[in-house]
Amino acid sequence: MQPQSALSRVGRLHTRTAWMILVALAVLALIVVPVLNLVVPPDHPLYMPGWMVTLAGRFLCLALVALALDLIWGYTGILSLGHGVFFAMGGYVMGAHLTRVAHDDGRLPNFLQWLDYTEWPWYWAGFDSFLFTLVMIALVPGVLAFIFGFLAFRSRVRGVYFAIITQALTFGGMHLFFRTETGFGGDTGLTNFDTLLGFELGTPGSRMSLFWASAATLIIAYLLCRWIVTSKLGRVMTAIRDAETRLRFTGYDPLRYKLFVWVVSAVLCGVAGALYVPQTGVINPSEMAPPASIEMAIWVALGGRGTLVGAIAGAGIVNVVKTWATSAYPDLWLYILGAMFIGVTLFLPKGVVGIVSMLRRRREGES
């Protein structure tokens, strides 16, 4: 008997059927969507308009955020209500690159001119290079998470106290970027992007490429997370969640493990933000507003904690409903969100994906 076979929950969730569904979804994203958008003529009923592609691409980025949050919350038991700050950091790095590219004639953006700058300030240096930007997308949220996480985990801040200081972190970040003097556009943030890697944004081709990149990144990130949670590291993570003291007295240093997962989660979030910004056309401090980060936690809770697929599903469901509700019943959206959250908490403690395992158990019980 292989010990790996009897292992973690996610392993059990992934029967052959589940894998086939996942592959089918990947094919849908990577092949069917491009065909429907680019090959099918616009007057055909199956045609997928460009705005819908971009919308779907943005949802994939948000699903990546949920995935990152599930890694640290669902598996390691550390609730973060401040992941918006990492998302925004990735977004701002990408935004800085797009702004530099849009101003390659040497003319500074207005918000810097108003601060009496005549050339790019030092913290804008390097963002004209795409390669540098790619490095910073991982590095900025990663280093921020490392410093914050090290201080918090070393002092053994846990549970709700940790959640509260993550709220403070993102709130502080929001206020820092709200200030015009910070030099990142104040409350309007960074916008008016025109090209990325020489391609004009907003054309069908670049819309599709960004969607495609988001889908591919999500798939890779999912496989990475799955690899982590099914390894012994994943078992250590759940052990931290369930009995941290026991683990410590077994010779593991929880600090290192928590910090590792925390930084991985933050970097994934930053990558999501970087992919999100060119598809939205703007990054501003409201991404760091505390409610935005709380909503991320709701995606994970709604989809099902500690399952990875649940997080992705939760982000998808909430955002589809949000898109519909905020245009159809804008005043009611928050009530709908609240009702969904309460409903899931009361009736589906294991989230939406919990239904799947419940049905399977019922079927096994009958046969």
Next chain:
Amino acid sequence: MNALSKSLDEFREVMRRDQVFDIVNRPPKDDTVDMSHGVALYLEGISKSFDGFKALDDLTLYIGDGELRCIIGPNGAGKTTLMDVITGKTRPDEGSAWFGSRIDLLRLKEHEVAQRGIGRKFQKPTVYENHTVFENLELAMHADRGILTSITWRLSGEQQDRIDEVLELIGLTDRRDMLAGLLSHGQKQWLEIGSLLMQNPRLLLVDEPVAGMSGQETEATAELLTSLAGKHSVVVVEHDMDFVRSIARQVTVLHQGSVLAEGTMDQVQNNPQVRQVYLGEED
């Protein structure tokens, strides 16, 4: 001027071409446990107070290599604080604690103490409830605790055999793939003891192992602990006097944070001081 020339001299000394720095030739750090003197644990003059309450008061205690020692004492005698000091959870205000003659326990953190070979069982059984029995033992297995090793970790055949061996010993072979949360109270106690054994400890600290166990389970636990002594040093903290009598060769009585009496069960029981404070007898 003087300071300048002094630092210049220092600079020259540092830059001397034949200079060899200590960091190059540092002797290898010796982390192995040295019990060649026959003593596993040296606790000397340990005091610890919490907000003026003296939990430990100039406590001195030695545990021999391979010894099975029972520690008894009324509530608040400092038994749990003693365990906390040994395992790095609490730092004493005064005193020294050495594991073997080479490892200074007061300089180590909890996980480092555990890595050096001190295993601790808590009063309330703690197992990873969402892991199977097998996984519980696997996580406890003595191995590299690095993050990257844990991602690429695969059990070798030898390690699987070791887990099966411990499963057999703690009588949970047929519960191998069951979630630990579904075990009975007694079985959890045993699983925790099994997890300790997976760490290959030299010293086992066992806090109230038979609390909540049936008579039969208690008997089996007594047998298990006795069989462990010799290969490991075992310290048992227990309230159940019958249990203590069934396993103990040496008993230490704690009272108000220091050692009141030490000896065989009979000696201790006949000690008038012990009778007075512990057994509550008036003379």
